[in-house]
Amino acid sequence: MKLVKLIANLGYGSRKDVALMFREGRITDPQGEVLYADDKVSHADIRIDGEPLDPPAGLVLMLHKPVGYTCSTKDPGRIVYDLLPPRYRLRSPLLSTVGRLDRDTSGLLLLTDDGALLHRIVSPKSQLSKVYEATLAHDLRGDEAGLFASGTLLLESEPTPLAPARLEVVDPRHAALTLTEGRYHQVRRMFAAVGNHVTALHRSRIGGLELGDLPSGDWRALDAGDLDRLFTPVGAT
Structure with missing residues (x-):
């Protein structure tokens, strides 16, 4: 995938916006060397304004949802996406909640842009x-x-x-x-x-994934170990 499309799909802006970032020298490698739109470089070696690029498609987040937030993208009040970086709402594929917690319920909420994983989690066959x-x-x-x-x-x-x-x-x-x-x-x-x-x-x-001590309103990306725990029955060795 070309760098402009890759970065635009992560929600950093339109392709026109991202092309401007390249022209302004805001996109670099880890050593600060300016990258160009036609460069061949790995995801891990891209920096925007000195910060690592957001995770690629396949992102799974754990969010400690506070009371008072809804899982909708259209609710006029506070929504869970307000707790994430604004560009996360613009990712393609979309970052969706895995099921819902109502406004008055707090706790563990998962979000992912991986449609197959989302369906696996919510499927009755998974018995999570x-x-x-x-x-x-x-x-x-x-x-x-x-x-x-x-x-x-x-x-x-x-x-x-x-x-x-x-x-x-x-x-x-x-x-x-x-x-x-x-x-x-x-x-x-x-x-x-x-x-x-x-x-x-x-x-x-x-499943086997606990919210733990993640503070209310905070979130973190899940890794392969977290996903293994998610699908591991509680008490299994």
């Missing part, structure tokens, strides 16, 4: 578990774990029972719920079905 930490308005009754694990719970207006889910009680008003499917507002609707209300919700893990 997701862990949600819920704060509740009322004390748990005590029978929720059995009901959630039974595979018989029906949500309002849905004809198919939920797949079994694991509930771990932290204290009477805090619990961790592990799901292997992702229906609309599923965690909130599950607790509503047993007469409770979720006042705060946080996703802490997808």
